[in-house]
Amino acid sequence: MARFLVSRLILSLLVALTVSVIGFSLMRLSGDLAMQLAGDQATTAEVERVAAQYGLDRPLVVQYFDWAGNMLRGDMGRSLFTNESVGKLIADRVGVTALLAAGSLLLAVGLGVPLGVVAAWRPNSLLDRAVLLVAVAGQAIPNFWFGLMAIFLFSVALGWLPVAGSQTAAHFVLPILTLGLSVLPQFARLTRSGVLETLESNYVRAARAKGISQTRILFRHALPNALLPIVSLAAVTLGFLLGGSVIVEAVFSLNGIGLLAYNAILVMDYPVVQAVVVFVSFVYILLTFMADILNARLDPRIRLG
Secondary structure (H helix, E strand, O other): OHHHHHHHHHHHHHHHHHHHHHHHHHHHHOOOHHHHHHOOOOOHHHHHHHHHHOOOOOOHHHHHHHHHHHHHOOOOOEOOOOOOEHHHHHHHHHHHHHHHHHHHHHHHHHHHHHHHHHHHHOOOOHHHHHHHHHHHHHHHOOHHHHHHHHHHHHHHHOOOOOOOOOOOHHHHHHHHHHHHHHHHHHHHHHHHHHHHHHHOOHHHHHHHHOOOOHHHHHHHHHHHHHOHHHHHHHHHHHHHHHHOOHHHHHHOOOOOHHHHHHHHHHOOOHHHHHHHHHHHHHHHHHHHHHHHHHHHHHOHHHHHO
16 A cells, blocks of 8 residues: 555656646746736836846746745745735635535536436436436536526526625525536446446346345445546546636636636736646645545555556
8 A cells, every 4th residue: 555655646746746847837838928017018128127027037947946946835926917925816716616616526426426326227228318318418518608598597587596706605506506517427427337337247246146136236236336436536526626617707706716817817917827727736636646545445456456
């Protein structure tokens, strides 16, 4: 187990290092930041002054190590446009995004796993085809379209839920529904395939031969083994939801880190963009690492393989 943990930890650190380099480089590759910050009408002297002020006239390697060192100390820099601490900007908004992501994941797992079990219980039946249809539709419908339709139906037409904002729990119902349904199909399909594969295994056939009921076989033998990949998928999906909620946050005016990153990109506020990208990526890497550990604890074949 120790060898498995060390190998996964080294891999996670290498991925984190790669992400930090990419996150730092992306903004530099978008053009001359000093010129963009100084403005189109700025003179050469003004551009040079801005470059010196923000350290953009130094070699990229030096800039990267200075930036990475500050990040490791918890200093994410300051916004170029509001002069606020980037760490504070993220801290003030991460709660909204975390609540949105966690609620969406609970909805996706809570509905997707039972739907997958039901589909596998009666493969190739009308019920199975209905679940597959829901899965395809869930991935095919764009988030922004579904969100707008949900607002029109439940907020404008029926008046049941608020249109936008994050003041109360009711404000999160439609965003969670919109984001959760977009990732639900992954859990439904993975659960269905896992349960079907387990039901066709030799030990399940032996259990049937012993006269064990189909219901007990499903819930005592097939489902626990089929749920192992769900752990990894849940961790990966949670990381995706944390970083991929930009559209939903924009549609419902949720002031989370996704909307923060979107607005920062529009005004080229590169300290904010870099910090958000690295923060979300590191959370994603941490969640994946924790999922690997949990899977290794649940299935010894993983850590011995």
